Amino acid sequence: MEERTLTDGTVWLSRPVESDIEAIVECCQDPAIAEWVTIPVPYGRADAEYFVRTRSAEGWAAGSPCWAIRLGEHDRLVGTVGLGVRPSDEGSAEIGYWLAAEHRRRGLMSRAIALACDFGFDSAGMGLTRIHWRAFVGNHASAAAVRAQGFRYEGLARLGSVLRGSRRDHWMAARLNTDPPGPADGWPAGV
Numbered sequence: 001m002e003e004r005t006l007t008d009g010t011v012w013l014s015r016p017v018e019s020d021i022e023a024i025v026e027c028c029q030d031p032a033i034a035e036w037v038t039i040p041v042p043y044g045r046a047d048a049e050y051f052v053r054t055r056s057a058e059g060w061a062a063g064s065p066c067w068a069i070r071l072g073e074h075d076r077l078v079g080t081v082g083l084g085v086r087p088s089d090e091g092s093a094e095i096g097y098w099l100a101a102e103h104r105r106r107g108l109m110s111r112a113i114a115l116a117c118d119f120g121f122d123s124a125g126m127g128l129t130r131i132h133w134r135a136f137v138g139n140h141a142s143a144a145a146v147r148a149q150g151f152r153y154e155g156l157a158r159l160g161s162v163l164r165g166s167r168r169d170h171w172m173a174a175r176l177n178t179d180p181p182g183p184a185d186g187w188p189a190g191v
């Protein structure tokens with residue numbers, strides 16, 4: 001898949017590279033990321049090397065882009081966002097992301113999600129029909145971020161996901177290419 005840097009002038013999304021490995025290791029020491037994202041714990045340099053050299057590289061080759069989030073085109077990585085496509089269903093992708101703790105609550109992930117969705121739905125990008133999201137129950141920050149970008153709540157999957165060997169409930173939501181991008185209605189109270 002053709003690599004493209006996406007930007008709205010505040011955040012830049014580009015493919016993670018070797019020089020991002022140290023920043024990824026540092027960011028992934030944060031227990032708040034380990035609590036909600038299925039990264040290895042403890043998270044070491046070999047994990048970040050695998051992420052950059054294998055997982056992200058294979059993802060790009062297979063049509064599942066994964067971007068580093070930067071605050072300038074060539075700046076240090078402050079997070080990641082990706083769209084994962086299953087080979088059996090190329091019209092749909094799952095979105096996943098995390099952001100370094102010191103950059104949260106400034107609207108940056110909302111911007112990154114918006115850029116990834118625009119690229120995902122664009123016929124000149126991935127031409128997707130649907131982008132779906134799931135998060136372990138209780139991840140209100142993640143729910144707020146996708147809700148703000150037009151994802152509609154679709155339910156709760158009981159013991160639907162595994163986090164390091166332990167099954168947990170997850171929330172589900174999705175945005176279709178026909179849904180408006182702004183904040184979505186219809187989310188239940190408490191999600």
Ligand SMILES: CC(C)(COP(=O)(O)OP(=O)(O)OC[C@H]1O[C@@H](n2cnc3c(N)ncnc32)[C@H](O)[C@@H]1OP(=O)(O)O)[C@@H](O)C(=O)NCCC(=O)NCCS
Pocket residue numbers: 032033036037096097098099100103104105106107108109110111134135136139140141142143144145148
């Ligand atoms: C989830 C995460 C990426 C949000 O990033 P962020 O840059 O802080 O999000 P934004 O600043 O763009 O905020 C988006 C919305 O979420 C809300 N929000 C952010 N953090 C929140 C929190 N801790 N509790 C409740 N709402 C929160 C914001 O108010 C905003 O809502 P609004 O548009 O209605 O005002 C970040 O908290 C994170 O990396 N968490 C750990 C990893 C993780 O959970 N990844 C997702 C796994 S599914």
